[in-house]
Amino acid sequence: MKKLNLLIIMSFLLFHTTLFSAEPSEEGLKKGDRIADFGMRSADIEKGKLSGLVWLADFVGKKDSKDPKKLLVLNFFANWCAPCIAEMPVLQSLYDKYKDKGLMVLSVNFRTESEKFDATFAESLRIIKEKGVKYPVLFDRFTNRNQLLYLGSKAVLPCLIIIDKDGVIIEKFQGEQSHDLKKIEEVIKKGIGA
Amino acid sequence: MKVFIFSVCALFFCSVLYSEEKTPPAQNKVQKLLVEKVEAAGVEAALAKSLEEALVLDIGKRENTSVVTSAEMQNVVKTAQLKSEMSCEGSDECLVEVQKKLSVETLISGKVTKLGDEYIFSINTINVTTKTVGERISIQGRDLNDLKGKIKEAVDVLLGVSKPKQMFKLKDGEELKLAVMPLTARGMEQTTADSLTSILSAQLNQIKGISVISQDDIKAMLSKAALDSSAECSDSMECVVEIGASLGLSKLVTGAVGKVKDTFVISVQLIDVRNADVVNRVLESYTGDDSELQNAIKLAAYQLAGIDYQSLTGEVDFSFNVKKGTVHFGDDEKKFDKPQYSAAGLIPGRYFLKVRAEDDDYLPLQTDVYVAPGAKNVRTINVLSRPTPWYKSWWFWTLTSVVVLGAAGTVTAVVLTQDTPDGSGTVTIE
Secondary structure (H helix, E strand, O other), X not given: OHHHHHXXXXXXXXXXXXXXXXXXXXXXXXXXXXXXXXXXXXXXXXXXXXXXXXXXXXXXXXXXXXXXXXXXXXXXXXXXXXXXXXXHHHHHHHHHHHHHHOEEEEEEEOOOOOOOHHHHHHHHHHHHHHHOOOOOEEEOOOOOHHHHHHHOOOOOOOEEEEEEOOOEEEEEEEHHHXXXXXXXXXXXHHHHOO | OHHHHHXXXXXXXXXXXXXXXXXXXXXXXXXXXXXXXXXXEOOOHHHHHHHHHHHHHHHHXXXXXXXXXXXXXXXXXXXXXXXXXXXXXXXXXXXXXXXHHOOOOEEEEEEEEEEOOEEEEEEEEEEOOOOEEEEEEEEEEOOHHHHHHHHHHHHHHHOOOOOOOOOOOOOXXXXXXXXXXXOEEEOOOHHHHHHHXXXXXXXXXXXXXXXXOOHHHHHHHOOOOOOOOOOOOOOOHHHHHHHHHHOOOOEEEEEEEEEEOOEEEEEEEEEEOOOOEEEEEEEEEEEOOHHHHHHHHHHHHXXXXXXXXXXXXXXEEEEEOOOOEEEEEOOEEEEEOOOEEEEEEEOOXXXXXXXXXXXXXXXOEEEEEEEOOOOEEEEEEOOOEOOOOHHHOHHHHHHHHHHHHHHHHHHHHHHHHOOOOOOOOOOOOO
């Protein structure tokens, strides 16, 4: 058993030298960066529970995407972020207006470590229903690593990222910038060629 | 002209005759197999019996095979009192003699055990003539019916009718980023399972084209703080897939390691995260020392990635605690007069090791050992000494001596302390 332990330690050391980490930078992914694909479960608003997995690469960044789109708007929100909730109806109207022209909107929930998932999910469902959101809203039960990867370690909200069909970030609106809905629509129109 | 035609006809006739002699009519050789009693390791004996019956039924239905059951063999042994007739020393030798007498060419032995909620049924063939282990296969199932449904395919592989189905194969130039979820421990300490998870991760990471995500990342995700949802995440495919998706992985590895009695089982699966589907499954089970787990898991890594490891030969270097004897390793059998056995150029896999000391004070040792791809298995094999019979033990002889001496002392004391006649009385002299 001693021999096994020694080999285990050696294997562990060897393994750790070849690791790669995904520590978020302070500002997160920025304009010009390629997306880091992930999958999260969407909310089944009618049934009030989690549904199947939705991947970014289902829409953009892959030649054989399941449902290819010209543009993907990736939005991040938190239940306690009033401006985030305020822009939900605006995003819904943009989605309704351009979805047939190749626009997809995905909203990702962000929660801090102190927020319990079940309570957060229940509250998010209430907000989504209230604001009449129909585009997919994604949740991660286990971690917020992807949120931090995109938002950055400071996690400034609201945040709206526009991604082209090749999976490249063409605009990132964060904080006050995300209130400039006129500019956002301009980028969308240009992106889908409307 | 007539002579010429006659000669040509004669030549043709002879050639036809000759060719007929050269190619005798095809004969379907019937292979006689003996299905041994399926061993139940930590599971109900009835389940093992049912699997044995299913094996017999499946083999019996096949053309060119004839099956002898363990019950039939035992009957032969009883009625003919073969053991004394054949004057065989140990049960192994006797078994082989019985099989020879029954003209059995191949022995099929099986063992069924349980790992978590799943049953693992391992079957292997033994060539009676060469006494070597042939094909081995393990099947996994939720219940008896699930296992029974997989027996046909397993027997096909065992008898060489078909090759084992390879579900996943890492293509040349393919890049695969995956995570190895912590292996679940069954009947052993979680720390051992964690160590094996690290070995599996390291081994997979060494395979060209595969990069394995940090264990720390996964552990952080599986921490209690993260698992605040009412949904527990243990073995559930849904949870595992969700974690993989969150890590942006297309594939991940899950599994369990367990110990039931003296049998170790490793069960690992490669899961396609996007399709929530098992794309490859590896089962390794063996009877032997826990130190072989590391070699077994290394082998499992290659099998899981669908890498051809046959050319990555390995070595063994065993030392024994007995000076002289016979060692039987794989197909190799040799006597040794130095307590060491080495072999190189071995195809990776599981091997059967048997050591018989020349000194009768030692028990014969039988164990499974692994040769991992490109690795050297260095071990000290401890051959157990035969327990001393009670009549040879020191305490028996001490006790016997005490009893004998005590008895002798008592008799002497009695004799000495007896009243001697004082000389009075009547003596009649005739």
